[in-house]
Amino acid sequence: MxxxxxxxxxxxxxxxxxxxxxxxxxxxxxxxxxxxxxxxTESRRDTRTEKLDAIFTSPIFGFPIMLTMLGVLFYLTIAGANIPSSMLAEFFGSLEIYLSAFFTFIQAPDWVHGVLVLGLYRGTTWVISVMLPPMAIFFPTFALLENYGYLPRVAFNMDRLFKRVGAHGKQSLTMAMGFGCNAAAVISTRIIESPRERMLAILTNNFVPCNGRWGTLIVLASLFMAANFTGGLKSLVTTGVIVGIVMFGIIVTFFVSWVLSKTALKGVPTHYTLELPPYRKPKIFDTVVRSSLTKSWSVLMRAVKVAAPAAILTWVFANIFIGDTSILMYAVEFLDPFGKLLGLDGYIMMAFILGLPANEIVLPILLMGYLSTGSLTEVDSLVDLKQIFLDHGWTWLTALNMMLFSLLHYPCGTTLLNIYKETKSKKWTFLAFLIPTVIAILVPLIITQTVRFFGWL
Amino acid sequence: MSIPKIIKLVNGEKGNLIRITSLNLDGVMRRRLLDLGFVAGAIVEVIRKSPLGDPIAFRVSQTTIALRKEESSRIEGVLMTDGE
Amino acid sequence: MGNSYRVALAGNPNTGKSTLFNALTGLRQHTGNWAGKTVSLAQGNVLYKDKTFNLIDLPGTYSLFSNSNDEEVARNYIVFEKPDVTVVVLDATSLERNFNLALQVLEMTKNVIICINLIDVAEKQGININERILTNRLGVPVIKISARNKKGFPMLLDTIDRIVTGAIECVPVQTTYPDDIEEQIKNIEPKVSELIGNRLSARWVSLRLLDGDEKLLNEISKRFGQKEGSE
Known part of the structure; x- marks a missing residue:
């Protein structure tokens, strides 16, 4: 038998x-x-957890506390990362001088120096100095909130909003994680047990700007949106524009979730339970060390793995000439008409394409193109930076479109790789690429054509 | 207390104790609820509502579990006490 | 290696299972506070006396009826990979729900340790646990620890050691079901026994077949279908 x-x-x-x-x-x-x-023996109840829940999930304080926590998390990440980031950049920069000297000493051909130092070294260290400090702050702070037991309460508070669009309250957590890194956030969707809601969380995570895109957004907002303001008002306007962009991303997230749950993901089984564990004081030192070492480090390593080849490729593109035009310029000219249609240009399109491995390198690639330096370039002052953009015909519309394109466009290479690993499906990975790309093209297209039609610019 | 009053979990007020009599759900959701302790005979306490009214948190087998009204409206039980 | 043993850690989410795992192995791994955090199984070694315990951190699940991928992973490991010892980590402050999982494990395998964690928190809340009575009722060792404060580790390691050396014998006390179910089990258990020998607990497999566990059915046909030839 x-x-x-x-x-x-x-x-x-x-x-x-x-x-x-x-x-x-x-x-x-x-x-x-x-x-x-x-x-x-004594009372059976955990009164501490009850008291804390009365505050954290209160109809009055629940949402303000949540927003404050998120705000503090961002502030710590952005403000705290500034100094170590520039210190790292400086350190790598001074090291580069010695490296170049070494290459001269051994009489290496120019192209070897170009590929290895100007391409590989500069590109990779750029990604490290931009990415490492924010992640070393964001992930441990997030882990502390998680281990304390606060995060499930956020999911509890937010669930109603997510339910409306067919999603899971825990998606609020994976989105919050996305502000740090979309690639890590895709892995964190494992907390959503229900398959349909998990897929929604994966496919829409990209619409929250990760830390690699924050830089671009902040620079452009302060250069073009808040240009006419000074002092405190300027940073207030910049912040306002950023908040607006983030809100727009959240609206798109809800809209796409709603459409998908009514179409492609219709009928996939769904279930909802959420445990609210007792609050427990985390082992602060252990948590910080562990999450810095594991999460920040592993995300960084993966980013470097994709950034390194991209850095080499970018250099090669910019430095191999056919006739007297580099491959990069051919591509820029080819993309220019399409870019112009979206209120962008060929350089910007090229920067986003070459920036697929990591969003951090989009702006440096763009500058490299504009200045035709042939290697990733940092500009010391924001005034110079603005002049470069203006010289290439930028207006507030170009800046707005680039910000929106950055917010909405396809996930970075690491994120796509993780989406494939998590869904084990080529179809869904492709959709995760396609949906944002289509939206990222449509939104600037509509805005640009509207603005031009009414002659606002 | 003479006539047992049967209510749905979703209609419970904060502090209510409800002894579960039936689960009107099937499939994965039913099995998951069983695993969490929502079994016939179990006593459930209504803990609190989310700020937007749904989901609702329940205390069952010494843990706190939040359920949406889609699920909590399909679980019935005998109301044991009114919250003090 | 002759004196290397595999020890699986099972348990509900939020029981501090990963904290215990990290504290014992020193392996750098992040601990989560919600379900399904550790999907790919983390492993780490603990040296004790002359032995190596290879700890495997199974996904945190509420039960092992394979309702989800995580549950299936944990279940399959315990049943088919046959760790030398399975440690079920329980949260001392919500034992009622946690015992549900422990009782399921006791049906699947013999060498089980019930490890009650967060004992410091429980004591503060006035929860006094008598592990002797529980050991007696369950037929396997019950140990109280606090993974956070690294309390109770020597006792836990010593118990693992004594189980693998055979100094302690575990005799899990099985849950008895209502008469009609027991009748059904009696009906098919001998046939299950004949088919799978003593590779799995025949009582448990019978129960799962009665419950309509197709995933287990497929797993058995897959694993034992192939093994027959190669063994």
């Missing part, structure tokens, strides 16, 4: 309510074990 035959025999014996009876009996026994083996 085979196991299959046994199975059908068992199924004939069995009744529909067998599972209920089994679990019920297990719980009865659990209950009895607790009664016999455990004495509850």
């Amino acid at each position: 085979s196991i299959q035959q046994l199975y059908s025999e068992a199924q004939q014996l069995s009744t529909a309510k067998l599972r209920d009876d089994i679990v019920q009996r297990l719980y009865e026994r659990s209950h009895r074990l607790c009664r016999e083996g455990i004495k509850y």
Whole structure:
């Protein structure tokens, strides 16, 4: 007799309510074990958790506290990362001088120096100095909130909003994670047990700008949107524009979730339960060390793995000439008409394409193109930076479109790789690429054509 | 207390204790609820509502679990006490 | 290696299972506060006396009825990979729900340790656990620890050691079900026994077949179908 035959025999014996009876009996026994083996002397209740929940999930304070926490998390990340980032950049910069000297000393051909130092070294260290400090702050802080038990409360508070569009409250957490890094956030969607809601969270995570895009957004907002303001008002306007962009990303997230849950993901089984564990003081030192070492480090390593080849490729593109035009320039000219249609230009399109491996390098590639330096370039002052943009015909519309394109466009290479690993499906990975790309093209297209039609510019 | 009052979990008020009598769900959701302790005979306490009214958090087998109204409206039980 | 043993860690989410794993192995791994955090199984070694314990951190699950991928991973590891010892980590402040999982593990395998974590928190809340009574009722060792404060580790390691050396014998006390179910089990258990020998607990497999666990059915046909030839 085979196991299959046994199975059908068992199924004939069995009744529909067998599972209920089994679990019920297990719980009865659990209950009895607790009664016999455990004495509850004082109050049985965890009053601390109840008191904290009364605050954190309160109808009045719940949402303000949540927004404050998110704000503090961002502030710590952005403000705290500034100094170490520039220190790292400076360190790598001074090291580069010695490296170049070494290459001259061994009389290496120019192209070797170009590929290895100006391409590989400069590109990779750029990514490291931009990415490492924010991640070393963001992930441990996030992990502390997580280990303390606060995050499930956010999911509890937010669930109603997400339910409207067919998504799961825990998506609010994976989105918050996305502000740090979309690639890590895609992995974090594992917390959503229900397959349909998890897929929604994966496919839309890209619409929250990760830390690699923050830089671009902040620079452009302060250069073009808040240009006519000074002092405190300037940073207020910049912040306002950024908040607006983030809100727009969230609206797109909800819209895309809603459409997908009514179309491609219709009928996929869904279920919802959320445990609210007791609040527990995390081991602060352990948590910080562990999350810095594991998460920040592993995300960084993967980013470097994709950034390194991209850095080489970019250099090669910019430095191999056919006739007197580099491959890069051919591509820029080819893309220019399309870019212009979206209110962008060929350089910007090229920067986003070459920036696929990591969003951090989009702006440096763009500058490299504009200045035709042939290697990634940093500009020391923001005034110079603005002049470069203006020289290439930028207006506030170009800046707005680039910000929107950056917010909405396809996920970076690492994120796409993780989406493939998590979904194990080429189809869904392709959709995760296609949906944002289409939206990122449509939105600037509509805006640009509208503005031009009404002659606002 | 003479006539047992049967209510749905979703209609419970904060502090209510409800002894579960039936789960009107099938499939994965039913099995998951069973695993979490929502079994016939179990006593559930209504803990609190989310700021937007849904989901609702329940105390069951010494843990706090939040359910949406889609699920909590399909679980019925006997109302044991009114919250003090 | 002759004196290397595999020890699987099972348990509900939020029980501090990963904290225990990290504290014992020193392996740098992030601990989560919600379900399904550790999907790819993390492993790490603990040296104790002359032995190496290879710890495997199974996904945190509420049960092992294979409702989800995580549950299937944990279940398959315990049943088919046959760790030398399975440690079930329980949260001392919510034992009722946690025992549900522990009782399921006791049906699947023999060498089990019930490890009650967060004992410091429980004591503060006035929860006094009598591990002797529980050991007696369950037929396997029950140990109280606080993974956070690294309390109770010597006892836990010593118990693992004594199980693998055979100094302690575990005799899990099985859950008895309502008469009609017991009747059905009695009906098919001998046939299951005949088919799978003592590779799995026949009582448990019978119960799963009655419950309509197709995933287990496929797993058995896949694993034992192939093994027959190669062994």
